[in-house]
Amino acid sequence: xxxxxxxxxxxxxxxxxxxxxxxxxxxxxxxxxxxxxxxxxxxxxxxxxxxxxxxxxxxxxxxxxxxxxxxxxxxxxxxxxxxxxxxxxxxxxxxxxxxxxxxxxxxxxxxxxxxxxxxxxxxxxxxxxxx
Amino acid sequence: xxxxxxxxxxxxxxxxxxxxxxxxxxxxxxxxxxxxxxxxxxxxxxxxxxxxxxxxxxxxxxxxxxxxxxxxxxxxxxxxxxxxxxxxxxxxxxxxxxxxxxxxxxxxxxxx
Numbered sequence: 001x002x003x004x005x006x007x008x009x010x011x012x013x014x015x016x017x018x019x020x021x022x023x024x025x026x027x028x029x030x031x032x033x034x035x036x037x038x039x040x041x042x043x044x045x046x047x048x049x050x051x052x053x054x055x056x057x058x059x060x061x062x063x064x065x066x067x068x069x070x071x072x073x074x075x076x077x078x079x080x081x082x083x084x085x086x087x088x089x090x091x092x093x094x095x096x097x098x099x100x101x102x103x104x105x106x107x108x109x110x111x112x113x114x115x116x117x118x119x120x121x122x123x124x125x126x127x128x129x130x131x
Numbered sequence: 132x133x134x135x136x137x138x139x140x141x142x143x144x145x146x147x148x149x150x151x152x153x154x155x156x157x158x159x160x161x162x163x164x165x166x167x168x169x170x171x172x173x174x175x176x177x178x179x180x181x182x183x184x185x186x187x188x189x190x191x192x193x194x195x196x197x198x199x200x201x202x203x204x205x206x207x208x209x210x211x212x213x214x215x216x217x218x219x220x221x222x223x224x225x226x227x228x229x230x231x232x233x234x235x236x237x238x239x240x241x242x243x
Binding site: 043045077079080 | 196
C-alpha cells in the first residue's frame, strides 16, 4: 500500500472502498495485498470496487501462471469475486492501449472506461486505496 | 507444539494448529485420522462441506470466507444448506476454519 486518500466529495450512500491496482502481478506483492484487502472488506459485507490502471492492467490478462515462478497464482482467485459480491471492476482504456493489450480479460464483466469515466467512477467512493 | 500427525507410517508435516503444510498430501483417510485426533466425528453432511471447500480451493487458489462459502454452496446444494447457521451447527468452531483443516488446506488467513 502506498497511499490512502479520503474523498470528501462522495456521499455516504455511495460505495465505500475503491482499490486501485497499478502494479503488474508477481513482480511485487502489491497485487496480492490488494486482493487480500478486497476480500477482507467483502467478507464483512463492505462494498468494494476494483480499479486497474497502469501496469495493473496486466493482472487482468489471461494465461499467466505465477506458480511457474514459485509464487501462489492469486489471479485464479479473481474468478471467485462473484461469491464475495465484488461486481464493480473497472479498467482504464488508455492503459490498455498504451501497452497494446486487447480488451480480453480472464474474468467476465470488466468495464473498460476512458480516463474521464475512470476518474468519475473513482470519485463515487468514500475511500481509495492504491496498490 | 502440535501433535505429530502420523499416517501410513509417515510423518505428515503440519502447522502448529494441525493444518497440513502441503495440501497435496491430503486424502480421505488422512482426514479421518485428523478428525480422530480432535475427537471430531465426520458425517456425510460434514463430508459434503469438506469436499466442497477443497474443490473451491483447488479452483480459486483460496479458502473461502464463510460468506463466500455460503453463497457458493447455495448454487450447489440449495438454500437450506447454504446458511451460516447450518454450517456452524456442523462445525461449531467455525466452518471455514474446521472444514479447511479436514480438507487438508492451509488455515485461512482471514478468520471468518
